[in-house]
Amino acid sequence: MTNTPAITGTGVFTPKQTITNAELVTAFNAYADKFNVEHADAIAAGVVEALDHSSEEFIFKASGIEKRYVIDKSGVLDPDVMHPLLRQRSDDEQSLMAEMGVDAANKALAQAGKTAADVDAVICAASNMERAYPAIAIEIQDLLGVKGFAFDMNVACSSATFGIQAAADMVRSGSIRSALVVNPEICSAHLEWRDRDCHFIFGDVATATLIERREDAIGPYFEIKSTRCATEFSNNIRNNNGFLRRSRPDGVKDRRDMQFMQNGRKVFKEVLPMVAKHIASHMADEGVASEDMKRLWLHQANKAMNDFIGKKALGRLPEAGEQPNILQDYANTSSAGSIIAFSQNSDDLGDGDYGLICSFGAGYSVGSVLLQRHL
Ligand code: CO8
Numbered sequence: 001m002t003n004t005p006a007i008t009g010t011g012v013f014t015p016k017q018t019i020t021n022a023e024l025v026t027a028f029n030a031y032a033d034k035f036n037v038e039h040a041d042a043i044a045a046g047v048v049e050a051l052d053h054s055s056e057e058f059i060f061k062a063s064g065i066e067k068r069y070v071i072d073k074s075g076v077l078d079p080d081v082m083h084p085l086l087r088q089r090s091d092d093e094q095s096l097m098a099e100m101g102v103d104a105a106n107k108a109l110a111q112a113g114k115t116a117a118d119v120d121a122v123i124c125a126a127s128n129m130e131r132a133y134p135a136i137a138i139e140i141q142d143l144l145g146v147k148g149f150a151f152d153m154n155v156a157c158s159s160a161t162f163g164i165q166a167a168a169d170m171v172r173s174g175s176i177r178s179a180l181v182v183n184p185e186i187c188s189a190h191l192e193w194r195d196r197d198c199h200f201i202f203g204d205v206a207t208a209t210l211i212e213r214r215e216d217a218i219g220p221y222f223e224i225k226s227t228r229c230a231t232e233f234s235n236n237i238r239n240n241n242g243f244l245r246r247s248r249p250d251g252v253k254d255r256r257d258m259q260f261m262q263n264g265r266k267v268f269k270e271v272l273p274m275v276a277k278h279i280a281s282h283m284a285d286e287g288v289a290s291e292d293m294k295r296l297w298l299h300q301a302n303k304a305m306n307d308f309i310g311k312k313a314l315g316r317l318p319e320a321g322e323q324p325n326i327l328q329d330y331a332n333t334s335s336a337g338s339i340i341a342f343s344q345n346s347d348d349l350g351d352g353d354y355g356l357i358c359s360f361g362a363g364y365s366v367g368s369v370l371l372q373r374h375l
Pocket of ligand 1 (some may be wrong): 053054055056058059062063127156157187188190191192196197198200202237260262263265267268297301302305322332334358361
């Protein structure tokens with residue numbers, strides 16, 4: 001006998017600090033001016049390239065982003081630092097990712113009317129882990145007081161949907177009753193704030209999703225009709241940081257490719273058709289027509305990209321509110337973006353309405369979760 005999985009609660013942890021585009025550009029331009037003065041001779045000799053100023057107009061026009069939440073803005077906005085300053089915590093303190101994740105998880109449990117005793121597994125699915133081991137998920141499990149098991153996984157921007165597929169499949173098979181999929185994303189720590197091509201892209205946040213057996217839902221829920229994940233290798237979004245860093249004979253500790261790198265134009269061109277096709281074929285295989293799809297909760301990277309995907313996937317222009325964006329406030333929060341959009345824009349769906357969460361990003365990876373609302 002198989003069970004039917006459902007999303008019964010979601011939660012979002014939003015950091016207290018924000019950085020507007022104006023603040024970001026002021027800091028970057030001060031850094032660029034300083035860099036150009038310090039490297040004036042090398043720039044004049046043609047050995048080093050001068051840095052151009054960033055622009056608020058460009059950022060908004062190219063991405064739709066207006067601001068982002070971060071754990072620490074003081075370091076990011078200091079032209080002498082240009083990265084967040086996050087103090088080293090002792091081994092006896094909870095880690096930062098666990099702290100953010102627990103906050104989001106408690107909100108998801110509260111929304112579902114459940115407690116840790118109702119949860120059998122915790123998956124921490126995110127673009128980067130704060131340490132190699134023990135797993136952040138096991139720390140979150142411990143802090144929540146969940147029995148059962150926990151593990152970490154990483155599929156970059158698609159971590160949440162891939163995590164939901166793993167959880168839903170376990171619920172379906174009966175190996176667990178329920179799981180929390182938690183996505184703490186400290187993107188500010190792996191973004192290169194000194195590169196104007198990408199310094200505006202990311203923000204910090206954590207999301208959590210509770211997946212349970214449909215019959216265990218106390219209130220309204222979203223039945224998980226099906227999930228679909230796909231990957232295709234690409235170097236167009238890459239970060240070469242990793243545990244081999246210390247072993248490199250050249251001893252280089254701070255190289256550009258040790259932070260987030262992307263060929264944004266290529267990503268745009270290659271990922272768009274991949275995602276549009278993925279959503280359309282997922283809907284076709286499930287017999288859900290475009291007019292029956294009431295909501296798309298897409299990965300939050302770029303407004304133009306989402307507009308295009310919505311139109312292509314549905315074969316029509318999505319009506320106002322059918323494809324909510326939150327990226328203007330949060331920027332790209334990697335795997336958490338589509339879950340924030342879902343969490344903040346799903347209450348109004350009616351009984352029987354269909355909606356689809358879709359993430360996409362590094363890998364390349366694309367994951368979709370087809371949902372049906374039950375009141
Ligand atoms: N201010 C002024 N001018 C700028 C700036 C700036 N800040 N940045 C670039 N320019 C200039 C460029 O130099 C270029 O100048 P020129 O024409 O003279 O060469 C011009 O503006 C146009 O630049 P682009 O072609 O790069 O601009 P685009 O219109 O392509 O916009 C975007 C850039 C917004 C990056 C766009 O390409 C995009 O959104 N692409 C898709 C990106 C995407 O979806 N990526 C997904 C990655 S996220 C993911 O998978 C998770 C990874 C793990 C998380 C990492 C956390 C840090």
